[in-house]
Amino acid sequence: MASKLIAPSMLAADFGNLQRDTEMVNNSDADWFHIDVMDGHFVPNISYGMPVIAAIKKHATKPLDVHLMIEKPERYIEEFAKVGADIITVHYESTIHLHRTLRQIKDAGCKAGIVLNITTPLTVLEDILPECYMVLLMSINPGFGGQKFEEITYKRIKNLRKMIDEQGLDTRIEIDGGVTDKNIKALVEAGADTFVAGSHVFKSEDPTSTIKNLKNLANS
Secondary structure, three states, rough: OOOOOEEEEEHOOOOOOOOOOOHHHHHHOOOOEEEEEEEEOOOOOOOHHHHHHHHHHOOOOOOOEEEOOOOOHOOHHHHHHOOOOEEEEEEEEOOOOOOHHHHHHHHHOOOOEEOOOOOOHHHOOOHHHHHHHEEEEEEOOOOOOOOOOOOOOHHHHHHHHHHHOOOOOOOOOEEEEEOOOOOOOHHHOOOEEEEEEEEHHHHOHHHHHHHHHHHHHHOO
16 A cells, blocks of 8 residues: 555644744655635635645645635636645535546646545546545545544545555545544554644644654554
8 A cells, every 4th residue: 555644734733823834844754735725615614725825835845735625626726736736636526527627637737636525425436536646535524623533434435445446546545634643543444545634733732743643653
């Protein structure tokens, strides 16, 4: 299986000290920056957009994993690529022409992925999976950080891993929501390999050590 990656969610960072927190991630064992973009329509919250992503990119030395929780993401793909996205994931539920949107992401020079909400069946991925660098499975309802992890996620990971293996693909499985040092090993055992951690990292006493611990647990 692919190496296990940790992607701290900058939504949980201190926006009064964004450069400091960006440099903390740079200097930690983290692999990516996870960037949650929310529009107040697709999810009931508004986060940040291009200017903040550009500010993070200015100091970031690791890839930006941009998760678009917005309606009709195809309208903004090129702009997010221009401000520094390396990976762009879009919700299956947010765009009508998913195949076209994934191609649009690739044409913009980014790796493309699909996000599924908890109640969206995995079967919708069967024909589109070869187009995906990554599938992000939500383990909470999207829109707010700090929510409780939903246990159904383990079953969904196992079924998705089986689907990927049956198609002979190396698509990554990313988990977003409620990832902690208490469940990351079980998530790896189920078949996931990429982990978003927000509150667990940035609300800890020592975020750098927390990231290191997650990385060690995931790869042990």
